[in-house]
Amino acid sequence: QITLKESGPTLVKPTQALTLTCSFSGFSLRSAGVGVVWIRQPPGKALEWLALIYWNGDKRYSPSLQNRLTLTEDTSTNQVLLTLTNMDPMDTATYFCAHFSTMVTTGYFGYWGQGILVTVSS
Amino acid sequence: DIVMTQSPLSLPVTPGEPASISCRSSQSLLKGGYNYLDWYLQKPGQSPQLLVYLGSIRALGVPDRFSGSGSGTEFTLKISRVEAEDVGVYYCLQVLETPFTFGAGTNVEIK
Numbered sequence: 684q685i686t687l688k689e690s691g692p693t694l695v696k697p698t699q700a701l702t703l704t705c706s707f708s709g710f711s712l713r714s715a716g717v718g719v720v721w722i723r724q725p726p727g728k729a730l731e732w733l734a735l736i737y738w739n740g741d742k743r744y745s746p747s748l749q750n751r752l753t754l755t756e757d758t759s760t761n762q763v764l765l766t767l768t769n770m771d772p773m774d775t776a777t778y779f780c781a782h783f784s785t786m787v788t789t790g791y792f793g794y795w796g797q798g799i800l801v802t803v804s805s
Numbered sequence: 806d807i808v809m810t811q812s813p814l815s816l817p818v819t820p821g822e823p824a825s826i827s828c829r830s831s832q833s834l835l836k837g838g839y840n841y842l843d844w845y846l847q848k849p850g851q852s853p854q855l856l857v858y859l860g861s862i863r864a865l866g867v868p869d870r871f872s873g874s875g876s877g878t879e880f881t882l883k884i885s886r887v888e889a890e891d892v893g894v895y896y897c898l899q900v901l902e903t904p905f906t907f908g909a910g911t912n913v914e915i916k
Binding site: 744789 | 896906907
């Protein structure tokens with residue numbers, strides 16, 4: 684059974700850095716065709732893809748945020764960390780992580796975490 | 806970036822009636838015979854859930870009243886007979902290339 688859960692601070696101040704942890708179970712990030720993605724959703728707005736880490740360690744970032752985003756992984760603890768620097772009130776959103784199945788005959792976010800609402804305010 | 810355009814953005818539906826959502830991409834999502842287009846439903850207060858992948862393949866456990874069709878740049882999600890539990894926001898997503906991009910969402914509500 685695949686599960687993912689986001690954790691981290693729910694309130695950050697402007698200009699601070701945010702680090703969120705995606706803790707997962709039921710799969711290995713070293714299995715071919717597997718990835719972990721981060722997506723966010725401002726209150727009342729649409730989903731926005733942020734970043735992806737593949738099973739081989741390759742990482743991809745949203746071009747609009749890539750100067751502020753960093754993904755790291757800890758395979759020993761089955762965690763993927765997302766760091767977003769220089770937080771702004773516009774970054775207030777629910778942040779989701781999800782399992783990405785990325786074989787030729789797949790390509791989907793099949794399992795999602797519950798999400799964590801992060802508010803940026805002084 | 807590939808731009809995903811959904812329509813309509815709001816869709817009032819009557820239970821038992823069909824419903825249809827359109828998604829258009831700014832470039833073809835067809836590669837190697839597969840269309841890299843997914844559909845997700847986000848029910849109120851919940852995380853999104855996968856409905857359809859590769860344009861037309863229903864995910865495990867998804868009722869057969871949901872069907873995806875289309876190819877290239879034009880895609881459609883159809884609900885043959887809407888049920889009350891189908892309310893929420895439906896999103897299309899292209900996974901052909903990064904940055905992955907979502908449509909703006911279609912809010913389906915009961916009339």
